[in-house]
Amino acid sequence: MSSIFALIDCNNFFVSCERIFRPELNNKPVVVLSSNDGCVVSRSNEAKALGIPMGAPAFKYKPVFKSQGVVQFSANFELYGDISQRIVKALTRIIPKIEVYSVDESFLELSSLGIKDYTVWGQAVRYSILKSVGVPVAIGIAPSKTLAKVATERAKKNPNIDDVLDLQSLSPEARAPYLLQTPISDIWGVGWRIAPKLKAEGIYNALDLSYMRPKHAQSLMGIHGRQMVAELNGQSCLPLFIEGKQRQTIMHGRMFGEDTSNFAVIEAAIASLSARAAKQLRVDKLLAKRAVVYLSTNKHKPGYRKFSFAVNFLTPSNDSGVLSKELIKAARASFSAGIDIHRANVLFYDLASENGLQIDITGDVDLSQLFRSKARFEAVDSINERYGKSTIHLAAEDLSKVWQPKKELKSPSYTTEWHELPILKT
Amino acid sequence: MNNDFQPIIESDAVSVHSGFPNPAADRKLPALALDLNQLIVQHPSSTYLFRIAGHNWSDQGIFDGDIAVIDRGAIEGPNDLVVIWQNNDFKIARSKHLQPEEKPWGKVSAVIHQF
Numbered sequence: 001m002s003s004i005f006a007l008i009d010c011n012n013f014f015v016s017c018e019r020i021f022r023p024e025l026n027n028k029p030v031v032v033l034s035s036n037d038g039c040v041v042s043r044s045n046e047a048k049a050l051g052i053p054m055g056a057p058a059f060k061y062k063p064v065f066k067s068q069g070v071v072q073f074s075a076n077f078e079l080y081g082d083i084s085q086r087i088v089k090a091l092t093r094i095i096p097k098i099e100v101y102s103v104d105e106s107f108l109e110l111s112s113l114g115i116k117d118y119t120v121w122g123q124a125v126r127y128s129i130l131k132s133v134g135v136p137v138a139i140g141i142a143p144s145k146t147l148a149k150v151a152t153e154r155a156k157k158n159p160n161i162d163d164v165l166d167l168q169s170l171s172p173e174a175r176a177p178y179l180l181q182t183p184i185s186d187i188w189g190v191g192w193r194i195a196p197k198l199k200a201e202g203i204y205n206a207l208d209l210s211y212m213r214p215k216h217a218q219s220l221m222g223i224h225g226r227q228m229v230a231e232l233n234g235q236s237c238l239p240l241f242i243e244g245k246q247r248q249t250i251m252h253g254r255m256f257g258e259d260t261s262n263f264a265v266i267e268a269a270i271a272s273l274s275a276r277a278a279k280q281l282r283v284d285k286l287l288a289k290r291a292v293v294y295l296s297t298n299k300h301k302p303g304y305r306k307f308s309f310a311v312n313f314l315t316p317s318n319d320s321g322v323l324s325k326e327l328i329k330a331a332r333a334s335f336s337a338g339i340d341i342h343r344a345n346v347l348f349y350d351l352a353s354e355n356g357l358q359i360d361i362t363g364d365v366d367l368s369q370l371f372r373s374k375a376r377f378e379a380v381d382s383i384n385e386r387y388g389k390s391t392i393h394l395a396a397e398d399l400s401k402v403w404q405p406k407k408e409l410k411s412p413s414y415t416t417e418w419h420e421l422p423i424l425k426t
Numbered sequence: 427m428n429n430d431f432q433p434i435i436e437s438d439a440v441s442v443h444s445g446f447p448n449p450a451a452d453r454k455l456p457a458l459a460l461d462l463n464q465l466i467v468q469h470p471s472s473t474y475l476f477r478i479a480g481h482n483w484s485d486q487g488i489f490d491g492d493i494a495v496i497d498r499g500a501i502e503g504p505n506d507l508v509v510i511w512q513n514n515d516f517k518i519a520r521s522k523h524l525q526p527e528e529k530p531w532g533k534v535s536a537v538i539h540q541f
Contacts, residue, residue: 133471
């Protein structure tokens with residue numbers, strides 16, 4: 001039996017989460033800013049209509065926010081994470097096997113459900129999530145995941161479609177107008193690298209791409225391109241991905257509250273970012289073999305500069321102490337004083353599974369050190385879990401004001417902290 | 427599952443097994459103890475907790491500081507208590523007293539009073 005995919009995609013997810021507990025903000029322009037209020041990461045439809053772009057730097061748009069009465073929130077990731085899990089839980093009651101693709105998107109495979117009318121089914125799911133969790137979703141249904149993604153995009157952008165689009169029941173000819181409306185940059189898997197190449201070939205939308213000869217697509221974009229063309233023609237190449245996929249990279253970054261050239265502050269930032277990345281590695285039972293530190297000045301000020309320092313770890317590690325020490329060493333060696341740093345990122349890559357390490361080792365890995373630090377950090381993580389995130393931290397992790405994210409506009413952790421529950425007046 | 431051959435001595439610590447095996451030691455069995463969530467939270471994905479503020483419903487057994495368990499997914503009957511959004515506040519109300527245009531945010535499924 002051939003597959004039938006549904007993509008459930010939350011509309012303006014972060015904004016929608018905020019609106020659950022602030023119903024008066026329905027129909028008002030609302031934006032959510034990244035965790036230190038740097039740029040816009042989610043916009044309500046009303047905010048989009050005001051011409052506020054995704055990623056807009058908040059300081060540039062403050063006048064617009066003020067004159068148009070745009071309500072701003074700092075990102076409340078505890079809330080968004082919880083709401084995301086609620087939606088996943090609700091969807092797994094429809095069908096247990098789902099692919100959680102991102103915080104606000106999940107794929108379902110429907111062929112076993114014997115659904116007669118996919119639009120009716122989609123509307124029922126949409127209503128149920130809106131009523132029970134409180135978040136509006138768009139749903140696209142199609143014979144491949146790439147087409148389901150196209151359907152969801154069209155359902156969201158086309159005002160004549162009521163948030164649910166069934167491409168499954170349509171003939172290829174009837175699907176064509178929707179593909180025509182989808183610019184190539186909106187197609188799943190077409191990145192900013194490939195898009196110009198395709199445009200150079202005269203391919204501007206999903207319909208053009210679906211007509212591409214598979215061989216030509218492969219020569220241009222590899223096997224991935226060939227699959228994309230097949231998927232747009234309704235042949236499923238990408239199955240539902242149920243098993244947790246091993247992450248390839250871990251990236252953490254923050255903007256400084258104020259630009260700084262003080263290496264002690266930068267060092268503290270690197271330590272703190274490494275500690276968070278290391279925690280994530282330990283949770284996922286992974287070890288990092290390589291890392292890069294990126295430091296950059298303010299993009300919006302003249303003389304924008306970027307620096308990066310690469311590190312190879314002799315012994316793959318998820319030990320905050322080891323990771324941050326090496327990164328700080330590399331940064332200190334090449335950092336030139338007197339430059340105001342705006343942002344720091346750390347990227348860990350070439351990740352190996354803790355369990356797979358025995359196979360990977362080449363003889364220069366000190367296993368006893370590895371297991372000692374593993375035991376130590378399991379203790380640290382469990383204490384931090386119980387008593388709050390930074391009860392125990394490395395000495396270099398600085399908690400000074402400069403470094404703390406600005407969270408002036410953050411909503412309460414309504415669903416994740418006992419002392420921040422929403423108030424019900426009598 | 428094979429419980430017939432239980433180890434007499436484990437490698438890292440001495441542990442002698444005898445008598446009736448403890449069924450609760452097998453992690454595959456569901457928990458035996460009663461779970462308050464099972465009683466109070468019928469639909470975890472649609473249940474939200476609120477803190478009661480104010481004394482106006484004390485005669486109904488709802489006190490300041492109590493925790494209200496709200497199910498957004500439940501269908502309310504006329505005598506049920508509901509949460510409504512009114513003048514920028516969440517308020518508690520009896521379903522049958524709502525105006526037709528007032529749509530409840532959720533149904534009060536329980537109120538927890540801790541001493």
